[in-house]
Amino acid sequence: MKKLFYPAIIMSLVLASCSSDDEAGDVQQDIDVPSNYVFERGGETTVQYPGQTTRLQMTAELTGSFKSFDTATEESLLNMFAHVEGANDFENTALNASGKNIKSKTAASADYFSANVAESAEIKADFESFISQQVNEVFPNENTTAEAGVAGQVADGTRVRYVTGKGLELNQAFAKGMMGALLADQMLNNYLSTAVLDEASNREDNDNLVLDGDNNYTTMEHKWDEAYGYLYGDPSVPTANPNSVLNESEDHLLFNYLGVVDGDDDFSGLAQTVFDAFKTGRAAIVAGDYELRDEQVAIIKEGVSTIIAVRAVHYLQAGKESIVAGNVEGSFHALSEGFGFLYSLRFTNNPNTGTPYVSPSEIDTFKTQLLEGNGFWDVTPETLDTISETIATAFNFTVEQAAN
Secondary structure, rough: HHHHHHHHHHHHHHHOOEEEEOOOOOOEEEEOOOOOOOOOOOHHHHHHHHHHHHHHHHHHHHHHHOOOOOOOOHHHHHHHHHHOOEEEEEEEEHHOOOOOOHHOOOOHHHHOOOOOOOHHHHHHHHHHHHHHHHHHHHHHHHHEOOOOOOOEEEEEEOEEEOOOOOOOHHHHHHHHHHHHHHHHHHHHHHHHHHHHHHOOOHHHHHOOOOOOOOOOOOOHHHHHHHHHHHOOOOOOOOOOOOHHHOOOOOOOOOOHHHHHHHHHHOOOHHHHHHHHHHHHHHHHHHOHHHHHHHHHHHHHHHHHHHHHHHHHHHHHHHHHHHHOOOHHHHHHHHHHHHHHHHHEEEEEEEEOOOEEEOHHHHHHHHHHHOOOOOOOOOOOOOHHHHHHHHHHHHOOOHHHHHOO
């Protein structure tokens, strides 16, 4: 699997140290790629992505509130999802003052959903249903032992998990699903979309250093930074060299799983590849080299999509191992995480096709197979293997590599 990512690193480093042909103007331009994600103009930073940091913080707090049995209500959790500026929805008062929210950016990318508003609405409704089910089905059964068809608690080693009657942990489905529906979708299918980067006069303005209002960045620079922010924008992640804290960050969203996958020998190098591509693409924008920029977009799309796929297979296989060992209830946590990552596959982007690596119809079939009847209580190892093999084949890795 390493061979998939090492060429990307080499390409980025070679291009960073050489000149690039600008075919339109037949001009040689040097691409100055910094060692860290630091870009300045006139001695001041040009990198800003506060909206992304805000939404990451909102997502983390909302997910944590799924188990606030004594204080959370359906209304309070739904309000956190669709926050309105000034409403006291979060413990973090800075978030309450924000005009941002999670719902408006869920399944809202230019490439996948600008002309697909019906599916976008359905996806938003799915996440709202995770919230409503948690409060209306799981909360009342906090002290009930779960069984097939009955929500409640199950033992998982020394931990207690809270599941629906189908064995699904809704906080895991929400959190892992949001990594695709919000983070990956906005990153890969919106801000790194040609339609967004090159919208209107963005190229001309970038070439002529026309800044965005009173800001110290061009619109194209800012769009790229907003994509960067959805991966690295948690305040616990340093903006300079995030790879230095891959295993120490407090981030529990997509950045965390970038580190987890990178820590697997079969996928070692992924984190550096993605980081190098973000730096090189941003430097290419500064230099006006849009061919190089687009090459980095392809690397990022493949790398980020791979995080989601690897973890989907990993958790489905972990759940299978528990079932084979006779510990059905012990499989629910891994299967819930696997379900969430499977949901997120809808938002991956194969740069060769511009579409998800696994078709939405296949993903819907797999979700149905996992939850039909009594759900995880009845799911078979054979079903989990079939789903895992389909995902692994689409991404050109093996089930065994992801299951490690």
